[in-house]
Amino acid sequence: MRIIAGKWRGRPLKTLPGASTRPTLDRVKETLFNLIGPYFDGGTALDAFAGSGALGLEALSRGAERAVLVERNPRALAxxxxxxxxxxxxxxxxxxFLDARRLSEVLPAEGIAADLAFFDPPYGWSDAALAALLVKLAASGVFRPGATIAVERxxxxxxxxxxxPAVGGVLRRLKRRTVGAATLEIWRFDRNPAG
Structure with missing residues (x-):
């Protein structure tokens, strides 16, 4: 695994051996960044199930100002x-070092809101659980208005x-692309005009 583009292009990344994390393959990662826009002008990227940190670090390499990498597995965090x-x-x-289900409590308390967010949960996560998490995060202010949300399933x-609908706004699916066994979806969070 490596950084694909930007200031750290070609730099290798370590991954956790075994099946406890599921790293995003380089081909899938390249397609994902082509869908959301290959480069960024600042902003905060959130990787809610970071694994190796590859998606958040790729966003930094491509111009994001900062990244919040969330992982609950201590070995993956290392x-x-x-x-x-x-x-x-x-x-x-x-x-x-946190379960992603607690992000709606922690990030607003620290004044952190994401312009770009990645959600690639482990196999055990159901679509319903992920949908509930996205709606909860949108309602809590974790996503800035206009934030791009990338989901891999x-x-x-x-x-x-x-x-x-989410409290104060709406989540809109913009794109869906299948790459091998992965399905990538790009969403946007828009505030309600009155919100």
């Missing part, structure tokens, strides 16, 4: 720390309609 250190990205990364993410 791998993320190694990758962050190897890239010299410590100042731009906030690591959270093993098949179509069908637990939300193409437009799903």
């Amino acid at each position: 791998v993320i720390r190694e990758n962050v250190r190897a890239l010299g990205a410590e100042a731009a990364v906030r690591l959270l 093993g098949g179509p993410f069908s637990a939300l309609p193409d437009e799903a």
Whole structure:
């Protein structure tokens, strides 16, 4: 696994051996960043199931100002720390040893809101659980208005309609693409005009 583009292009990333994490393959990652826009002009990227940190670090390499990498597996968190250190990205990364279901409590309390968010949960997560999490995060202010939300699943993410209301806004599905066994979906969070 490696950084595909940007200032750290070609730099290798470590991954946790075994089946406890499921790293996004380079081909899938490349397609994902082509769908959301290959480069960024600042902003905060959130990787809610960071694994190796590859998606958040790729976003930093492509111009995001900072990344919040969330992981609940302590062994995976150690791998993320190694990758962050190897890239010299410590100042731009906030690591959270946390279950993603607690993000709606922690991030608003720290004044963190995401412009770009990645959700690639482990196999055990149902579509319904992921949909509930996205709606809860949107309602809590974790996503900035206009935030791009990238979801990776093993098949179509069908637990939300193409437009799903959330408190103060709406989640809109913009794109869906299948790459091998992965289905990528791009969503946007828009505030209600009065909100």
